Amino acid sequence: MRLLPLVLALSLAAASSAAATASGAWSVLRTVTDAPTAASSDDADTLFCDSWRLSVETANAGPWGAIPVRCVAFVQAYMEGPRYASDSAVAAADSLAFASGALAAAEAGAAKPAWVFDVDETLLTNAPYYAVNGWGSQEFNETSFDEWVDAAKAPALPSSLKLYKELQGLGFHIILLTGRTEFQRNSTEANLLFAGYQSWEKLILRQPSDIGKTAVLYKSERRAAMEAEGFKILGNSGDQWSDLIGPPMATRSFKLPNPMYFIS
Numbered sequence: 001m002r003l004l005p006l007v008l009a010l011s012l013a014a015a016s017s018a019a020a021t022a023s024g025a026w027s028v029l030r031t032v033t034d035a036p037t038a039a040s041s042d043d044a045d046t047l048f049c050d051s052w053r054l055s056v057e058t059a060n061a062g063p064w065g066a067i068p069v070r071c072v073a074f075v076q077a078y079m080e081g082p083r084y085a086s087d088s089a090v091a092a093a094d095s096l097a098f099a100s101g102a103l104a105a106a107e108a109g110a111a112k113p114a115w116v117f118d119v120d121e122t123l124l125t126n127a128p129y130y131a132v133n134g135w136g137s138q139e140f141n142e143t144s145f146d147e148w149v150d151a152a153k154a155p156a157l158p159s160s161l162k163l164y165k166e167l168q169g170l171g172f173h174i175i176l177l178t179g180r181t182e183f184q185r186n187s188t189e190a191n192l193l194f195a196g197y198q199s200w201e202k203l204i205l206r207q208p209s210d211i212g213k214t215a216v217l218y219k220s221e222r223r224a225a226m227e228a229e230g231f232k233i234l235g236n237s238g239d240q241w242s243d244l245i246g247p248p249m250a251t252r253s254f255k256l257p258n259p260m261y262f263i264s
């Protein structure tokens, strides 16, 4: 009986410490403010630009032109540092996790399982071009970008190359669907081979009749044609929402990061 007061005291102490933890958690929530402040102007740019990046990745921002001038250093640090590689690698890992299960489920059906990849900022990275063209802060220069495409020296996005090979190993039909034009077929093929990509099922480029169509319309029409040819599009990887949305959509779509430009 002499123990009872001690047990009671201990359980009261436990209860009050649980209450302290809970009130600690609530006090953290109370510090969220609608007027965020940063210690320095550099920090303020990072704070703003990271939020800006979230808004463009989620498409909350809607259509946009150039990146904000104050975000050039942020975008450069994002693209050249580990963050771009890490975000891309997680997207690729999520894709692969889905792919194996999806293939097993689809094997019962007659359709040919397919994975659609975009090219620019998906299989290939144009970071070396944007590094000398303001990281998306300058107006798009079609002449200089076409020269870069013709040079056919864009490197692979490493996590996409790995995913590409893994999907091929699983037995997916790989279809490349790009906004580049038919006139750029040779340089695009040369660049893909240079970067380590091989044995794609088809490479679809914009035909003269596609010029002027939004990417959403052009790419949706081509996905519909793939399905009519007997492909079941299980996965689709692209850095733009316009690579992914519009009927028919893949069973799962995977958005890769791109804070440099927007295509509708």
Ligand SMILES: *[C@@H]1O[C@H](CO)[C@@H](O)[C@H](O)[C@H]1NC(C)=O
Residues within 6 Å of the ligand: 141, 142, 143, 144, 147
């Ligand atoms: C666009 O790129 C071309 C080729 O590099 C260059 O000659 C031209 O001055 C550029 N245009 C602008 C507006 O920067």
Ligand SMILES: *[C@@H]1O[C@H](CO)[C@@H](O)[C@H](O)[C@H]1NC(C)=O
Residues within 6 Å of the ligand: 183, 186
């Ligand atoms: C593309 O390559 C093929 C075969 O090498 C060649 O016949 C054709 O002229 C090239 N096309 C262009 C636009 O350079």
